[in-house]
Amino acid sequence: MQGRRVLLGVTGSIAAYKAAALARQLVRAGAEVRVVMTPLAKQFITPLTMATLSKHPILVEFFDPENGAWNSHISLGEWADCLLIAPATANTLAKMATGVADNLLLTTYLSARCEVVVAPAMDLDMYAHAATQANLATLAARGVRIVEPAEGELASGLQGKGRMAEPETIAAFLADLFTEKKKLTGRRFVVTAGATIEPIDPVRFLSNHSSGKMGYAIAGALARCGAHVTLVSGRTALATPPGVERIDVLSAEEMYRAAVAAFDGADGAVMCAAVADYTPETVADRKLEKGEGGMAIRLKRTRDIAAELGRRKGGRLLVGFALETHDEAAHAEAKLARKNLDFIVLNSLRDAGACFRGDTNKVTLIDRAGREELPLLTKREVAERIAGRIAALVGSAERNAPAEAPVEGGDR
Numbered sequence: 001m002q003g004r005r006v007l008l009g010v011t012g013s014i015a016a017y018k019a020a021a022l023a024r025q026l027v028r029a030g031a032e033v034r035v036v037m038t039p040l041a042k043q044f045i046t047p048l049t050m051a052t053l054s055k056h057p058i059l060v061e062f063f064d065p066e067n068g069a070w071n072s073h074i075s076l077g078e079w080a081d082c083l084l085i086a087p088a089t090a091n092t093l094a095k096m097a098t099g100v101a102d103n104l105l106l107t108t109y110l111s112a113r114c115e116v117v118v119a120p121a122m123d124l125d126m127y128a129h130a131a132t133q134a135n136l137a138t139l140a141a142r143g144v145r146i147v148e149p150a151e152g153e154l155a156s157g158l159q160g161k162g163r164m165a166e167p168e169t170i171a172a173f174l175a176d177l178f179t180e181k182k183k184l185t186g187r188r189f190v191v192t193a194g195a196t197i198e199p200i201d202p203v204r205f206l207s208n209h210s211s212g213k214m215g216y217a218i219a220g221a222l223a224r225c226g227a228h229v230t231l232v233s234g235r236t237a238l239a240t241p242p243g244v245e246r247i248d249v250l251s252a253e254e255m256y257r258a259a260v261a262a263f264d265g266a267d268g269a270v271m272c273a274a275v276a277d278y279t280p281e282t283v284a285d286r287k288l289e290k291g292e293g294g295m296a297i298r299l300k301r302t303r304d305i306a307a308e309l310g311r312r313k314g315g316r317l318l319v320g321f322a323l324e325t326h327d328e329a330a331h332a333e334a335k336l337a338r339k340n341l342d343f344i345v346l347n348s349l350r351d352a353g354a355c356f357r358g359d360t361n362k363v364t365l366i367d368r369a370g371r372e373e374l375p376l377l378t379k380r381e382v383a384e385r386i387a388g389r390i391a392a393l394v395g396s397a398e399r400n401a402p403a404e405a406p407v408e409g410g411d412r
């Protein structure tokens, strides 16, 4: 925790009194703590208490009414390594999920590019309500970490789940987060993601159903482990994950050039993109007009980016994906060898929940030593498992892959 900057957001819950102990613990553990309170939070705990324990003035308003000094939510978000909202009320969680920005804490949240952690606190029925659960699921899918509330006696006198986790639990959660973050610090990774677009004429193109969600989740997970990530992305509607450098490309050829260039000086790459295998031999410079009969477009093979990085990798780490519809494991194992990968992530389109554009995935991780079948998980969880495996491999001295691959033939 030493030297970590924690922006502690306090909202209007009876559990706000625990924020005082939390601030104190974080400061004792060596963190630098600044506190932003919602206007209602001041009714539950005084700014004086929080300022004394955090050793900094408290921020509540957008500007200081005395002298007009602006409290910049953007610089607060930039300053922090982590925005921790504890307690987080149902109201604040709902506003976070829908993008409402009517106080300094919420504008800070919307502009923050750091890790965001929430510790919900509310009555059991509010916590169990479908609206709150949907808001939490939305936030989790966007990368917000949740410190689960505990079961026990609530302020209402009822018993159930909704009590904010104890300050020690929240502090330990943060300490783990910062440790996890360190695993790939100083390492550089390239991630390819999304579908490529192969132009036919100025209007039409060939492409596929890939949404890019899995690759974006992996880029985000690697960045959270402290890696510098270059995300070479086909066209998607997704936001760039925090801390990731993104290079936008369209065609397989553009992706090839960007990925090969970014791999120079990188410690590894994860090839998640759905790259077109074929592209039109020629691109018409004017819109093709339709006629009476059918039409044929001659296609040529694209270059295999993964195989090329496999040739260049030396001792570096290379991870690929295999999307299969039959003989899944055999095909994935063949690709593992042919592309000189360290491990391959197998998706079968036959598995429910492993579909294009969805938020879940069911994968098997295959390396030369064997297979690890994961249950149905969110893409974010799958990404974390993959990042964890990468961190373990980077940390271990010896890896199974041969230093140089045979020149790859059949895959082009």
Ligand code: C5P
Residues within 6 Å of the ligand: 192, 252, 271, 272, 273, 274, 275, 276, 277, 302, 303, 304, 305, 306, 307, 319, 320, 321, 322, 323, 335, 411
């Ligand atoms: O051979 P196949 O397309 O099934 O291999 C899939 C793996 O290879 C994925 O990791 C994909 O990102 C990568 N690939 C690539 N360049 C291509 C084709 C596939 O990087 N042209």
